[in-house]
Amino acid sequence: MENRQVNLHCHTYLCKHAVGTVKEYCQKAVEQGLRVLGFSEHSPFPDNRYTSTRMDYTQLELYCQAIDEARAEFPQLTILKGLEIDVDPAYPLEFYQKELKERLHLDFISSGAHFVHDADGNVIFARTNAHYPLELVRMFMEKNIFLMKSGLFDYITHPDMVSGSIDAWTPEIKELFTQVMKTSVECGVPLEINAYGYRKPIIDYPSGRRHAYPWPPVWEVAAEYGVSCVVSSDAHRPEDVFGNMPDVFAIAEKNHLRCVNAELAAQLGIRG
Numbered sequence: 001m002e003n004r005q006v007n008l009h010c011h012t013y014l015c016k017h018a019v020g021t022v023k024e025y026c027q028k029a030v031e032q033g034l035r036v037l038g039f040s041e042h043s044p045f046p047d048n049r050y051t052s053t054r055m056d057y058t059q060l061e062l063y064c065q066a067i068d069e070a071r072a073e074f075p076q077l078t079i080l081k082g083l084e085i086d087v088d089p090a091y092p093l094e095f096y097q098k099e100l101k102e103r104l105h106l107d108f109i110s111s112g113a114h115f116v117h118d119a120d121g122n123v124i125f126a127r128t129n130a131h132y133p134l135e136l137v138r139m140f141m142e143k144n145i146f147l148m149k150s151g152l153f154d155y156i157t158h159p160d161m162v163s164g165s166i167d168a169w170t171p172e173i174k175e176l177f178t179q180v181m182k183t184s185v186e187c188g189v190p191l192e193i194n195a196y197g198y199r200k201p202i203i204d205y206p207s208g209r210r211h212a213y214p215w216p217p218v219w220e221v222a223a224e225y226g227v228s229c230v231v232s233s234d235a236h237r238p239e240d241v242f243g244n245m246p247d248v249f250a251i252a253e254k255n256h257l258r259c260v261n262a263e264l265a266a267q268l269g270i271r272g
């Protein structure tokens, strides 16, 4: 199996900001030559917090059932059942492990910092062109470090998503990303180069025009520390099941990063 035949990140209509059913993603995956497709819907919470960007808690079974049905219908495709988990401090880590991963018999769980909680308990989402101060950026990095150290997650999604909120690459920003890269290597948790950013608009930052993420200098730091990466499309439409993956494979290749798509899929498939 080749790395380019594996995508471990896609969504469905259930999260309310994507379109397409599990079967429609599988159909496109087969057409586009993928051999492994991992579903990683945004995880819901029992109290349905953040419900505008995720399924209802009661829909988890429906989601899992749709994947089971697709497995029967697409035997030529290895379909992995997962969730892109948002960790909220209101729930202990045990909840994510026991109530989500184990109870639902998931093949994998990923996580990334879509938001952080500030000292007053306010929830702050990563936003494009938001000009976040260094201390806030640091909180996103610390969340990713916490997620890696938890030992729960198979890979970290878009560790550079907060780049969209940062004006310029500075020594301070480099140092924050350096800590993320060191932790990835120490904990053996790969980092995702996420292609969804390339399907979003190019932004005018004070330091120049670029996509919010992936942010090229981040992956140069990753290369310095020998980080392993997962390349994925983060598809929100069936036709994007391989969307922009060649662009992000190019980032990995340019920086000589070790891509573990196939290796990770093999491990997860056996475990599942």
Ligand SMILES: [Zn+2]
Binding pocket: 084, 112, 114, 157, 158
């Ligand atoms: Zn995400």
Ligand SMILES: [Zn+2]
Binding pocket: 009, 011, 084, 234
């Ligand atoms: Zn996603």
